[in-house]
Amino acid sequence: xxxxxxxxxxxxxxxxxxxxxxxxxxxxxxxxxxxxxxxxxxxxxxxxxxxxxxxxxxxxxxxxxxxxxxxxxxxxxxxxxxxxxxxxxxxxxxxxxxxxxxxxxxxxxxxxxxxxxxxxxxxxxxxxxxxxxxxxxxxxxxxxxxxxxxxxxxxxxxxxxxxxxxxxxxxxxxxxxxxxxxxxxxxxxxxxxxxxxxxxxxxxxxxxxxxxxxxxxxxxxxxxxxxxxxxxxxxxxxxxxxxxxxxxxxxxxxxxxxxxxxxxx
Amino acid sequence: xxxxxxxxxxxxxxxxxxxxxxxxxxxxxxxxxxxxxxxxxxxxxxxxxxxxxxxxxxxxxxxxxxxxxxxxxxxxxxxxxxxxxxxxxxxxxxxxxxxxxxxxxxxxxxxxxxxxxxxxxxxxxxxxxxxxxxxxxxxxxxxxxxxxxxxxxxxxxxxxxxxxxxxxxxxxxxxxxxxxxxxxxxxxxxxxxxxxxxxxxxxxxxxxxxxxxxxxxxxxxxxxxxxxxxxxxxxxxxxxxxxxxxxxxxxxxxxxxxxxxxxxxxxxxxxxxxxxxxxxxxxxxxxxxxxxxxxxxxxxxxxxxxxxxxxxxxxxxxxxxxxxxxxxxxxxxxxxxxxxxxxxxxxxxxxxxxxxxxxxxxxxxxxxxxxxxxxxxxxxxx
Numbered sequence: 001x002x003x004x005x006x007x008x009x010x011x012x013x014x015x016x017x018x019x020x021x022x023x024x025x026x027x028x029x030x031x032x033x034x035x036x037x038x039x040x041x042x043x044x045x046x047x048x049x050x051x052x053x054x055x056x057x058x059x060x061x062x063x064x065x066x067x068x069x070x071x072x073x074x075x076x077x078x079x080x081x082x083x084x085x086x087x088x089x090x091x092x093x094x095x096x097x098x099x100x101x102x103x104x105x106x107x108x109x110x111x112x113x114x115x116x117x118x119x120x121x122x123x124x125x126x127x128x129x130x131x132x133x134x135x136x137x138x139x140x141x142x143x144x145x146x147x148x149x150x151x152x153x154x155x156x157x158x159x160x161x162x163x164x165x166x167x168x169x170x171x172x173x174x175x176x177x178x179x180x181x182x183x184x185x186x187x188x189x190x191x192x193x194x195x196x197x198x199x200x201x202x203x204x205x206x207x208x209x210x211x212x213x214x215x216x217x218x219x220x221x222x223x224x225x226x227x228x229x230x231x232x233x234x235x236x237x238x239x240x241x242x243x244x245x246x247x248x249x250x251x252x253x254x255x256x257x258x259x260x261x262x263x264x265x
Numbered sequence: 266x267x268x269x270x271x272x273x274x275x276x277x278x279x280x281x282x283x284x285x286x287x288x289x290x291x292x293x294x295x296x297x298x299x300x301x302x303x304x305x306x307x308x309x310x311x312x313x314x315x316x317x318x319x320x321x322x323x324x325x326x327x328x329x330x331x332x333x334x335x336x337x338x339x340x341x342x343x344x345x346x347x348x349x350x351x352x353x354x355x356x357x358x359x360x361x362x363x364x365x366x367x368x369x370x371x372x373x374x375x376x377x378x379x380x381x382x383x384x385x386x387x388x389x390x391x392x393x394x395x396x397x398x399x400x401x402x403x404x405x406x407x408x409x410x411x412x413x414x415x416x417x418x419x420x421x422x423x424x425x426x427x428x429x430x431x432x433x434x435x436x437x438x439x440x441x442x443x444x445x446x447x448x449x450x451x452x453x454x455x456x457x458x459x460x461x462x463x464x465x466x467x468x469x470x471x472x473x474x475x476x477x478x479x480x481x482x483x484x485x486x487x488x489x490x491x492x493x494x495x496x497x498x499x500x501x502x503x504x505x506x507x508x509x510x511x512x513x514x515x516x517x518x519x520x521x522x523x524x525x526x527x528x529x530x531x532x533x534x535x536x537x538x539x540x541x542x543x544x545x546x547x548x549x550x551x552x553x554x555x556x557x558x559x560x561x562x563x564x565x566x567x568x569x570x571x572x573x574x575x576x577x578x579x580x581x582x583x584x585x586x587x588x589x590x591x592x593x594x595x596x597x598x599x600x601x602x603x604x605x606x607x608x609x610x611x612x613x614x615x616x617x618x619x620x621x622x623x624x625x626x627x628x629x630x631x632x633x634x635x636x637x638x639x640x641x642x643x644x645x646x647x
Contacts, residue, residue, distance in 0.1 A: 034280075071273065078277070193315025193328055196281055200274045 001056040001151065001175075004113040005046040006104055006130065007076050009068040010036035010123030017231060025229045026124070033068035035075045036123020040188040042181045045149055046117050047080045047189070053151050059111065063087040063095075063103045070204055078191035078199035085111070088209040096222040097125070101133030106215050107207050108138060113176060115158065120144045120180035131180035141173055144180035269565075275337055278330075282338040285316060286345035294346035297471035298616050301463070303427065304349065304471055311353050312383040316342070320357045320506065321364060325372050326380030332506070332568035336513035340561070343517025344524075347620045348471035350514055352385070355423040355472075358507045358628070359386030362432045362448050365506070366490035366499035375450060379430060387428040389419040389477055390500055396421070397633050399434070399500060400443035404479060406435040408493075411486050415449065415457075415479040421627075425475035426460045429453045433479065434496045446496035450488045457482035468619030505578055508628055509571065512564035512584035515592040515624040519557045522592075522599035522617045526550065530602055540602070549602060553595045560588035579641035586634035589624035596621045 011017060012032040020027040035043070043060065050056040060076035062069040066088070073084035087107045089095060108116060116138070121128035128144065135142025149160040157174040163182065191199075213220040239256070243249035258264040271279065289311075293304050311317050319335045321327020330338075335357070342350040363375055379386070392402050404417025415435055419425075430452055436445040451458060461476035490499055527550060530541035540546045567580035596618035600607035607614045625631045 067273075071277075074273075074277070190284065190314050191281065192313070193278065193281060194323075195315075196277050197274065197328075200277075 001049065001053045001114045002112040003046045003049060003056060003058045004108055004111060004116045005039075005042050005058060005060050005076065005081065006116065006118035006134070007035055007039040007043065007060050007062050007072050008119075008122045008124075009033035009062070009064055009072045010039075019229050019231060023228055023230065024226050033071065034123075035072045036119065037188075038119020038121055038123055038181065038183045039072070040119075041183050041186055042117045042119045043076050043079050043081065044186045044188040045179075045181055046115075048186065049115070049149070049151055050080070053153065057082045059083040059085060059113075061085045061087060061104060061107055063089055063100050063107075065089050065091045073204050074199045074202065075191065077202045078196045079189060080195070083205070084202070085205045085207060087207045087212060090209050093209070094222045094225055096224040097127045097129035098133055098224075099219070099222045101130045101137060102216050102219050103212050104130065105134045105137035106212055108134065115175055116140070116178040117149075118178070118180050120146070120182060128180070131178055135178035138176075138178065140176050140178050142178035142180065143171060143173070145182050146179050147182045147185040149179060149181070271337070275334055278334050279337040279341055281314070282316065282341035283344075285311065285314060286342050290342065290345040290349050294349070294471070295613065295616070297346070297348065298468075299470075299610070301465065301470045303352070303463070303473045305427075307349055308352055308385070309383045317353055317356050317383075318360060318380045321360055321376055321380055325364075325376035326378075327360075327376070331572040332509055333565065333572055335510050336564050336568045339510045339513040340517040340520065340564075343514040344521045345517075346471055347514055347518050347624075348469035350517070351423060351469050351472040351623075354507075354510060354514070355388065356384075356386050357510070358503065359388040359424070359428070359430065359432050361503040361506050362388070362490055362499045363450060365502050366448055366495060367450075371450070371488070371490070375430075384429040385424045385427045386430040386432065387422045387424045387477065388503070389422050389425075389431050389433040391419060391421050393418060393420045393476075397630055400446070400497060401439075402434060402436055402446065403439065404433070404435040405439075406437050406447055406449065406484075408437070408486075413449065413484045413486065413489065415451070415482040415484055418476060418478045420476045421464075421474055422477050423472060423474055423627075425477045426463055426473050428460070431458070431477060432490070434500055435479075437493050441494070443497035444494050446500070447493045448490040448496040448499045449484045450490065451479070451482060451484055455482050455484070467622060468616065469623050504629055505576055505581060506571065508581040508585045509564060509567040509577070511624055511628045512560060512567065512581070512588040515585075515588035515621065516557060516560040516564055518617050518621045518624070519553070519560060519588070519592040519595040522596045522614060522621075523550070523553045523557050525614050525617075526553065526599040526602040529606075546602060549598045553598055556591035556595050560584070560591045563587050578637060582629075582634040582637040582641070585624075585629065586631045586638065589621070589631060592621035592624055593618070 012034045015031050018027040046058045050058050058081045060073050060081040062073050069086050077084055085107055087103050118131040132142050145162050146160045152159050157172050159172045162169045241249050241252050289307050297304050315328055318327040319330045323329035395401050406413045406415050433449045433451050434446055437447055438445040457480040459478040464474045530546050531539050533540045563584040567577050567584040570580045571577035599614040603612055603614050606612045
């Protein structure tokens with residue numbers, strides 16, 4: 001089975017985020033980029049399938065700027081992916097999810113894939129569009145929010161679950177399909193140190209932007225841009241109640257809840 | 266001039282260690298400190314993902330890392346728990362004599378099976394009657410035919426109760442002093458090897474320390490490292506390699522103390538503002554930050570020097586001695602910043618001070634380091 005897994009670099013959860021000077025996006029200065037949680041789960045799923053279906057191969061693909069895109073691809077190789085393709089995004093090119101999907105779909109159209117996996121959304125922008133749009137562009141069915149994806153070799157189809165309001169939906173589809181995975185349901189493995197060292201020397205196939213742009217023609221530009229980007233306002237401090245006795249504190253708390261927070265009538 | 270920017274490879278190794286430290290070590294650190302439990306599940310997992318036997322060349326089943334990479338990993342691990350880090354690193358110390366002093370046949374025979382699965386090893390130099398004066402050790406090796414018989418006792422041996430393999434330093438004749446010291450590889454299964462119980466320690470309580478007695482232990486000549494009398498040189502060259510990561514380990518402890526203290530100083534209020542806004546606290550934090558940065562840079566310098574083929578005796582002593590003394594100062598000030606809470610076991614900083622103390626003592630006490638530093642320093646003037 002040929003499995004393609006789409007990965008994207010996202011800021012490490014511990015990075016302190018700031019808006020850029022123009023207020024239109026993230027200030028990327030000093031940001032540590034990592035393979036984000038949803039994509040870690042997608043890679044894990046790809047590797048589990050590879051291990052369960054003999055003869056499978058996993059190729060990781062990333063569309064994004066250098067060097068962080070190559071770095072997440074190396075992380076994917078260190079985890080166990082067999083090959084990697086970097087779809088180049090010039091650092092000054094504005095991108096939206098549909099452009100990313102078009103670039104990745106173009107790359108996928110040149111590669112064999114029975115299954116395209118991705119996190120159901122990226123770890124940063126969280127638009128949740130790329131996997132579905134890739135499915136649409138490739139003319140393949142796509143499913144999102146998937147957990148517990150397996151390949152039923154006898155029936156020649158994938159089976160999977162999706163958490164839905166109030167329960168679990170199960171589904172099945174023959175290859176080729178595009179699947180957006182839920183995060184952290186499969187306990188992604190940790191790369192082993194020797195594999196990290198080996199991944200540094202692994203080849204990464206590069207699809208230059210010029211070729212991608214030529215193939216996309218009039219669609220080679222983002223149609224949407226962020227007008228404004230701002231972080232949530234800092235949370236205001238807690239209100240400390242000064243008191244002499246617990247009774248006094250409780251009385252004051254009830255007064256504040258009623259008069260200021262207005263949680264009681 | 267050396268670069269201070271880490272390569273992508275170094276960054277990814279550091280990130281691996283950081284992730285392992287935060288997810289596997291830190292959540293167990295307080296519990297193991299309180300109970301003295303030896304968290305074998307952590308060590309098994311460290312082996313599984315490749316964080317053990319870092320110094321053993323890949324040809325013999327190790328990670329084959331340089332000292333800079335070893336130090337980056339060690340600092341991250343120690344930032345979470347230096348006791349666990351000591352257990353993990355003790356294999357490097359115990360296996361280095363084989364890497365440095367073993368024949369090709371010995372390395373091929375001993376190292377790959379050892380490194381291939383989870384095994385612990387112990388470096389057995391120190392004895393109840395002395396540690397720093399290694400030339401005066403009393404464990405005897407008497408040769409008869411194709412084997413030696415070992416008799417004696419070693420103490421303060423890291424991993425001793427859990428080790429599968431011991432590198433043992435014994436003398437063929439005490440009169441010869443350091444020229445009589447000879448190194449051997451002894452499996453735990455050898456008849457007459459008696460590993461004592463875990464010692465109760467002040468700090469680094471997730472590590473295991475104990476005595477090992479050798480009672481008429483028969484060791485084939487094939488398991489002697491180098492020639493008779495090579496043992497002292499093997500031990501000293503081993504310590505030249507492993508001293509620098511102790512600087513990294515101490516830096517990790519100090520960094521943890523600085524992290525906790527800075528975070529607390531920004532949250533704790535006194536006299537209407539965060540205590541970090543009071544100059545008395547700022548001066549402490551500034552001094553601590555200097556100590557941590559200087560420790561790290563001295564450690565990197567020593568590692569870089571040795572990775573570039575020099576012996577690095579002075580540089581590694583500077584790093585180990587400074588970083589361990591600095592770790593004591595920094596952890597002490599962290600407790601002071603936490604005030605009464607810092608003295609309480611419920612908070613994480615008093616552990617760091619107890620852990621740091623050991624770094625001034627093991628792998629060459631800081632008194633020995635100062636002798637070395639002074640000797641190397643004065644050599645330039647004599």
